[in-house]
Amino acid sequence: MARVLRLVRPSHRGGRSAFTLLELVALLLILGAVSALWLPGRYEHRLAANEHGAEEVLRMIQSAQACWLAERGRYAALGMLANAPDADLPRVNQREALLPFLKAGSHGRALYGGYEFSERRNDLGHPGGVLARPSQMGYSGRRVFLLEYAQGSLVEIEDPGPPPLY
Secondary structure, eight states, X not given: OOOOOOSSEEOSSTTOEEOOHHHHHHHHHHHHHXXXXXXXXXXHHHHHHHHHHHHHHHHHHHHHHHHHHHHHSSOOOHHHHHSOOOTTSOOTXXXXXXXXXXXXXXXXXXXXXXXXXXXXXXXXXXXXXXXXXXXXXXXXXXXXXXXXXXXXXXXXXXXXXXXXXX
C-alpha cells in the first residue's frame, strides 16, 4: 500500500497531534509573501480613491461658491459652507449647511477623505480659492490641487510646502 504523508504529526505525548515549529514558520512565510503581493495594490487603489474624492469635493465647493456668490455677491469662507449660515439671512434654507460633510475647523481649514482643504485669500483678504493637500503626504494621497474661485479653475500643482501655523 502507498504511504500517506500526514500534515499533522502525532506527538509523543498521549498520541495527540500537533504542528512542528518548522511547519508553523513555513506557514507564516507563505502568509507574509501573499500579503506582500496583495497589500501594495490595495494601497494604490486607496490613494487613487482619496485623490478622486478630493477633486469631487473641490467641484462641490466651486458649485456651492457659485450659489453663494449669486445670492450674496461675495464668496463664502470655507467654514460658512460647512456649517449652517447665519440665522438672520433671508433664505428658506438658512439653517442648512451647503457642505455639511466637511469637518470644518478654525482658520479656514476642513478635512475630508484623507485630504485637508485650506482656504486661500486674495489680496483684499477675501476668500479666493481652496488648496487641497493630503493630510499625510504619500499615505493619504500624492497630488495637490488648487481651486481658484474667480477663474473657476481646478488644477494640480506642485506641493507648496507645509501650511502656515496659526
